[in-house]
Amino acid sequence: xxxxxxxxxxxxxxxxTRVPFRVYSDPDIHAxxxxxxxxxxxxxxxxxxxxxxxxGDYCLGEIGxxxxxxxxxxxxxxxxxxxxCAHKGALVCLKERGNAEALTCVYHSWTYELDGRxxxxxxxxxxxxxxxxxxxxxxxxxxxxxxxxxxxxxxxFGSFSPATPDIETFxxxxxxxxxxxxxxxxxxxxxxxxQIIHNNWKLYAENVRDSYHATLLHTFYxxxxxxxxxxxxxxxxxxxxxxSLSYSKRDSLQEAAEYADVHSAQYKSGLHGPELLDAFTEFxxxxxxxxxTVFPTLTxxxxxxxxxxxxxxPRGMDRTELFWNYLGYAxxxxxxxxxxxxxxxxxxxxxxxxxEDGCINEFVQRGSRGSPDATEFLEMGGxxxxxxxxxxxxxxxxxxxxxSWRGLMGF
Amino acid sequence: xIAPELAARAEALLLDAAHAIxxxxxxxxxxxxxxxxxxxxxxxxxxAAGEPIGIxxxxxxxxxxxxxxxxRTANIYEPHTLCHVLSRPxxxxxxxxxxMSRCNFALFRTQQAGSTELFAAGRYLDRMVEEAGVMRLAAxxxxxxxxxxxxxxxxxx
Ligand code: FES
Ligand SMILES: [Fe+2]
Numbered sequence: 001x002x003x004x005x006x007x008x009x010x011x012x013x014x015x016x017t018r019v020p021f022r023v024y025s026d027p028d029i030h031a032x033x034x035x036x037x038x039x040x041x042x043x044x045x046x047x048x049x050x051x052x053x054x055x056g057d058y059c060l061g062e063i064g065x066x067x068x069x070x071x072x073x074x075x076x077x078x079x080x081x082x083x084x085c086a087h088k089g090a091l092v093c094l095k096e097r098g099n100a101e102a103l104t105c106v107y108h109s110w111t112y113e114l115d116g117r118x119x120x121x122x123x124x125x126x127x128x129x130x131x132x133x134x135x136x137x138x139x140x141x142x143x144x145x146x147x148x149x150x151x152x153x154x155x156x157f158g159s160f161s162p163a164t165p166d167i168e169t170f171x172x173x174x175x176x177x178x179x180x181x182x183x184x185x186x187x188x189x190x191x192x193x194x195q196i197i198h199n200n201w202k203l204y205a206e207n208v209r210d211s212y213h214a215t216l217l218h219t220f221y222x223x224x225x226x227x228x229x230x231x232x233x234x235x236x237x238x239x240x241x242x243x244s245l246s247y248s249k250r251d252s253l254q255e256a257a258e259y260a261d262v263h264s265a266q267y268k269s270g271l272h273g274p275e276l277l278d279a280f281t282e283f284x285x286x287x288x289x290x291x292x293t294v295f296p297t298l299t300x301x302x303x304x305x306x307x308x309x310x311x312x313x314p315r316g317m318d319r320t321e322l323f324w325n326y327l328g329y330a331x332x333x334x335x336x337x338x339x340x341x342x343x344x345x346x347x348x349x350x351x352x353x354x355x356e357d358g359c360i361n362e363f364v365q366r367g368s369r370g371s372p373d374a375t376e377f378l379e380m381g382g383x384x385x386x387x388x389x390x391x392x393x394x395x396x397x398x399x400x401x402x403x404s405w406r407g408l409m410g411f
Numbered sequence: 412x413i414a415p416e417l418a419a420r421a422e423a424l425l426l427d428a429a430h431a432i433x434x435x436x437x438x439x440x441x442x443x444x445x446x447x448x449x450x451x452x453x454x455x456x457x458x459a460a461g462e463p464i465g466i467x468x469x470x471x472x473x474x475x476x477x478x479x480x481x482x483r484t485a486n487i488y489e490p491h492t493l494c495h496v497l498s499r500p501x502x503x504x505x506x507x508x509x510x511m512s513r514c515n516f517a518l519f520r521t522q523q524a525g526s527t528e529l530f531a532a533g534r535y536l537d538r539m540v541e542e543a544g545v546m547r548l549a550a551x552x553x554x555x556x557x558x559x560x561x562x563x564x565x566x567x568x
Contacts, residue, residue: 191464193454193558219485272480273473321559326464341463342470350452350467350564352478356487358563 004032011411016399017379022372024200024365029409030317036408037296038064041164043150043157043171045298045311046070046080048325050154050187056099056114062313063158068147069093070156071103073114080158081116082145092144103144116144152176153183155298155309171294172238178245178292181283182302183309186330190340194323195349199361201297201314202405204322207357208291208299208310209397211235211246212380216262217360218353224277226304226346226353227289230256234389241385241400242295246392250288250304278339279304293397295404303353305336306343318365324348378402413504421502421510421539424546429495429516432567437482440567441475444548445540450475451551452568454558455533466555466564475567482565493530493566494519509540509549518568520561531568532556 005028012018023029038044046061047070058071060083067083069092085092085105092105092112102119103112109122118139126132148159150167157167168176197204207213215222215229222228233248271277279288282305290302299310309325324347328340347354368374381394385403388394405411413421428443430436444450453465469475482488500514513536520530538550553568 189462191453191457191462193457193466193560195560195563197562217487219487220481223485271473272476273469273471275470276474276477337463341468344464345468345474348466349560352481352486355563355565358560359488362562 005029009411011406012375015383016385016402016406017377017383018375019378019402020373020375021368024203024368025317025372027317030200030314032409033314034064034066036410037405038066039160040408041159041161042296042408043159043164043167044296045294045309046149046156046158048154048187048189048309048327049078049151049156050189051097051156052078054099056101057097058093058100058103058114059097060093060095061156061158063147063160064314066160067091068158069103069144070149070158071114071116077115078149078151078156079115080147080149080156082147084145085110086118086142086144087121112144116146118142153179154187155179155183172240172243174236174245175238175243175292175294178290179300182290182292182300182307183327187327188330188332189325190328190337191326191344192324193349194321195358196315197320197322197358197361198318199320199365200318201312201320202401203361203364204312204320204357205293205296205401206398207361208293209244209246209401210395211291211392211397212395213360214246214353214392217356220346220352222259222262224271225250225253226277228253228259229392230254230259232286232390233289233392234387235392235394235397236387236389237385237397237400240404242404244291244293244397244400246289246291246397247287248289248392249286251286276342276345277304279343280336280339295401301347303346304343305340306346307340308344308347320361413502413510417504417508417510418502420546421512422500424539424548425497425500425512425514425535425537428548429497433492433494435492437479437566440479441472444472444475444551445542447471448548449550450548450553450567452553452555452564454555456558458552458554466560478567486565488563488565489522491520491522491566493568494521494527505538507540509538510546512537512539516568528561530561 044063047059051059052072055074058069061068069081069083071079083091087110090107092103111119113119124133150157152167227248231248232252236245292300297312301308307327312320312322315321326344328337346352378395381396385400388396431440450469451465452467496517498515500512503511515534518531519527521527533555536552539546540549
């Protein structure tokens with residue numbers, strides 16, 4: 001399988017507990033990922049259905065390096081199309097979001113229906129009887145390339161592969177349950193921004209599965225007791241190990257002696273603006289922090305009451321764009337929206353408990369540069385890929401990511 | 412129309428607040444605001460759409476002080492400095508003796524490896540008021556041209 005690489009990759013015998021740094025810097029691996037991961041048998045996040053609420057609405061997305069446009073046709077059905085003109089390959093839709101009765105390429109005005117079928121070709125019969133397409137030109141043979149589309153709880157996914165199972169099977173019952181809990185109501189967008197992080201996309205995929213780092217690197221979490229490993233919580237993996245849920249219950253904190261020596265617990269000051277952490281009880285399961293990852297590039301976050309859909313996508317070998325979509329529920333009263341807005345300070349590009357992730361993955365990218373054959377060591381919490389109920393001092397979800405990635409890539 | 416004396420004080424506030432950041436005098440930065448001032452960094456698109464969440468917000472000086480305390484003692488990031496370049500502002504006097512201001516800026520970031528790069532560009536939309544003879548910011552909306560942040564934002568803009 002690794003024949004497509006100029007230099008074959010032999011995975012370390014230790015399996016998922018070792019990751020050769022080459023996976024973050026080898027352009028051949030990056031190219032192979034486009035085929036095996038991004039065009040592979042997976043559902044990839046494209047947008048939210050509230051991005052395209054009305055007939056004629058469209059919005060841009062991407063799967064790996066391939067530009068995608070999601071449209072809603074006159075009957076209300078959604079379509080996912082490769083945003084590449086069937087004529088000479090220009091982008092057909094330029095605006096990030098818009099509304100149109102049909103999609104017209106600006107280059108030579110080929111016009112497509114919202115489902116991607118070719119409607120018309122400018123000067124098809126030439127002018128004044130001269131020029132034009134050959135007699136046998138058949139518009140039915142030319143259209144925007146459709147890809148498969150699925151929606152789940154307001155999330156819109158696309159897939160290039162006919163082998164991708166239906167979305168509920170892909171997610172599995174545990175992930176589907178968490179998404180229904182957090183996103184299973186009418187949603188509204190409260191804000192959106194993105195961040196360029198200077199690392200391979202897989203380092204961020206690891207980072208969101210790394211429950212071990214959260215309270216060590218992100219001092220603010222620990223000090224203000226938003227999320228600590230001495231709260232009740234756990235790491236739950238989907239049966240195939242690729243999706244993961246890290247969760248905790250803030251009210252269950254029993255301060256553990258091990259935190260006494262931890263740098264991040266040393267910052268003792270109280271807040272001058274304690275309202276920052278004002279929260280309301282929204283669910284009766286006691287869970288106040290959830291990071292649900294959906295393989296490969298989606299994360300749904302609930303930090304206190306701050307609900308966000310994070311999506312990250314490669315921008316080359318060592319650059320990744322990370323999108324933050326902040327959400328609320330359509331029936332939120334203004335006070336709840338205000339609290340969600342305030343708590344949004346915890347995460348995002350300037351997040352008090354997340355801004356470190358903007359640079360930490362870059363530090364790995366830089367630290368491992370020049371050592372393609374050296375490996376990560378991932379034995380925290382054991383060597384297995386299995387749920388870890390009760391403890392988040394584990395790297396099990398990271399091992400689960402690599403198990404899935406290796407399976408797809410054939411390593 | 413705005414009286415030249417008032418305009419001069421407004422311009423001094425704009426420059427002093429920017430230079431406090433450039434000069435790493437961050438502990439004094441909240442003092443340019445009134446006690447219950449609001450401060451928000453928001454991308455242009457979110458600003459235009461009236462979305463309640465931008466990239467960072469502080470309600471009151473307390474939250475501003477917490478941001479400074481956090482970046483001094485808690486947050487981890489690669490050391491860098493900022494340099495603001497401000498445009499001439501457009502100023503309007505308000506009936507209460509304050510000023511509404513729009514001022515464009517370019518913000519350069521220098522990281523320890525030595526590169527100086529354009530980090531952000533945008534506009535300050537400010538409401539200034541006079542408090543015990545001192546001009547302060549009662550509301551500052553920092554509207555960034557781009558919704559895309561390079562690496563992270565930790566220092567105030
Ligand atoms: S490339 Fe689109 S019409 Fe020619
Ligand atoms: Fe993190």
